Amino acid sequence: MVTSKPINKFREMEKVISLNVDKVFSFVNKSDIQAGAALAKQYNETLHKGSGKGSDFLGWLNLPSSITDADLKDIADTAQVLRSKCEVVVVVGIGGSYLGAKSVIEALSNSFDWLQKDRKNPVIVYAGQNIGEDYVSELIAYLADKSFGIINISKSGTTTEPALSFRILKGELERKVGKEEAKSRIVAITDAARGALHTLARKEGYKMYVIPDNVGGRFSVLTPVGLLPIAVAGFDIQKLVQGAAFMEKNTAPDVPFEKNLAEQYAVTRNELYKKGKKIEILANFNPKLHFFAEWWKQLYGESEGKENKGIFNAAVDFTTDLHSMGQWIQEGERSIFETVLSVANPANTVLVPKDEEDLDGLNFLVGKRVDFVNKMAELGTQLAHVDGGVPNIKIEIPELSEYYLGQLIYFFEKACGISGYILGVNPFDQPGVEAYKKNMFALLNKPGFEKDHEEIQKRL
Numbered sequence: 382m383v384t385s386k387p388i389n390k391f392r393e394m395e396k397v398i399s400l401n402v403d404k405v406f407s408f409v410n411k412s413d414i415q416a417g418a419a420l421a422k423q424y425n426e427t428l429h430k431g432s433g434k435g436s437d438f439l440g441w442l443n444l445p446s447s448i449t450d451a452d453l454k455d456i457a458d459t460a461q462v463l464r465s466k467c468e469v470v471v472v473v474g475i476g477g478s479y480l481g482a483k484s485v486i487e488a489l490s491n492s493f494d495w496l497q498k499d500r501k502n503p504v505i506v507y508a509g510q511n512i513g514e515d516y517v518s519e520l521i522a523y524l525a526d527k528s529f530g531i532i533n534i535s536k537s538g539t540t541t542e543p544a545l546s547f548r549i550l551k552g553e554l555e556r557k558v559g560k561e562e563a564k565s566r567i568v569a570i571t572d573a574a575r576g577a578l579h580t581l582a583r584k585e586g587y588k589m590y591v592i593p594d595n596v597g598g599r600f601s602v603l604t605p606v607g608l609l610p611i612a613v614a615g616f617d618i619q620k621l622v623q624g625a626a627f628m629e630k631n632t633a634p635d636v637p638f639e640k641n642l643a644e645q646y647a648v649t650r651n652e653l654y655k656k657g658k659k660i661e662i663l664a665n666f667n668p669k670l671h672f673f674a675e676w677w678k679q680l681y682g683e684s685e686g687k688e689n690k691g692i693f694n695a696a697v698d699f700t701t702d703l704h705s706m707g708q709w710i711q712e713g714e715r716s717i718f719e720t721v722l723s724v725a726n727p728a729n730t731v732l733v734p735k736d737e738e739d740l741d742g743l744n745f746l747v748g749k750r751v752d753f754v755n756k757m758a759e760l761g762t763q764l765a766h767v768d769g770g771v772p773n774i775k776i777e778i779p780e781l782s783e784y785y786l787g788q789l790i791y792f793f794e795k796a797c798g799i800s801g802y803i804l805g806v807n808p809f810d811q812p813g814v815e816a817y818k819k820n821m822f823a824l825l826n827k828p829g830f831e832k833d834h835e836e837i838q839k840r841l
């Protein structure tokens with residue numbers, strides 16, 4: 382028999398995400414991790430004192446505890462305006478200006494969200510995260526008979542991809558509903574004082590939210606950058622912030638290393654890196670976490686990949702990718718370690734049904750939950766990969782809810798700051814991403830790049 386019913390809700394505030402590093406000890410000495418503990422503590426303190434590299438970008442550290450009820454209410458009110466007017470809301474942004482929102486929305490949404498009829502919440506779609514002409518053309522076609530609005534997000538306000546998409550979508554919206562109505566369906570989230578988006582939003586009179594100067598894009602999910610789209614999608618941003626605030630408190634420097642998950646994760650991955658494990662693969666066994674891994678990849682990749690150093694961040698969806706990358710992970714070059722994101726309790730129950738003929742041979746599972754099979758796949762994979770020379774870190778989330786995602790977000794952010802300092806880099810800048818932009822502007826002959834244009838032409 383197949384059933385699908387919500388499981389008993391436990392009192393979520395009593396639970397906490399967990400970290401288990403037992404399966405790295407055949408690859409790194411416990412004593413090395415213990416030795417690293419003091420360093421992690423020191424760098425955690427450095428973060429809080431603001432005495433390390435990139436210290437003008439530490440606004441994210443106290444975001445959860447400093448967001449006020451009034452801030453949250455203002456965001457919820459704006460979300461309500463968009464929810465009441467729009468069947469579809471387009472979130473325009475790239476990198477840190479869309480990944481946080483998308484990661485949370487995908488983790489909490491029905492897997493077939495966009496196919497649901499009688500919707501309570503607008504459909505959220507994304508733009509400005511690529512320059513695909515077909516993508517934007519097909520988006521315009523999709524929006525043609527929908528009432529839609531736009532949240533335009535750019536910290537710098539000058540990023541080409543979202544600016545281009547916004548210009549096109551703004552035109553479509555104005556043509557459809559008129560300039561005045563369009564203004565009430567567009568929200569801008571950008572820098573406090575600079576940037577083209579700021580100027581445009583002021584001139585047009587869009588509702589505007591400011592991304593604090595001291596919060597970098599990839600650390601901005603707990604500002605309106607993430608919170609507004611998440612609220613528009615119908616999720617509880619107060620719980621998300623509460624979860625993050627819990628983790629803010631529980632990863633503070635005064636929390637001993639033995640209980641401080643951020644310090645433990647930061648040390649463990651750096652010890653593995655020193656042992657030649659140059660690639661960290663974030664593996665989930667729940668497809669809803671695919672975009673959480675995308676957010677994580679930017680967080681760690683942009684924070685640590687510099688000065689010719691840094692772990693390469695990769696991600697896989699299991700068991701899907703066990704049937705593609707599983708071979709490489711099991712037997713390829715031994716330069717990897719795996720961090721598994723495991724969800725303890727799915728929201729629904731489906732039991733394996735009985736089949737009289739049993740031609741597929743699955744009757745031995747009758748009455749078992751599908752999640753039981755998934756958990757055995759997870760355990761079997763963990764053991765196989767450790768046997769194959771892949772150290773394993775496990776992070777368990779009690780369930781996919783706003784509260785635990787809030788915990789997880791802050792945990793990864795805090796660990797990232799500490800980890801970057803252990804590695805010896807400034808985790809809060811991203812000088813390398815300018816190189817492609819400079820070439821693109823030179824190739825496009827953007828005003829101000831005339832000389833570069835001439836130079837780059839010679840190389841073609």
Ligand SMILES: O=P(O)(O)OC[C@H]1O[C@H](O)[C@H](O)[C@@H](O)[C@@H]1O
Binds near residue numbers: 477534538598683814
């Ligand atoms: O929010 P924006 O200023 O538009 O930036 C969007 C993204 O693009 C930049 O190139 C940076 O590498 C990212 O850190 C940033 O999140």
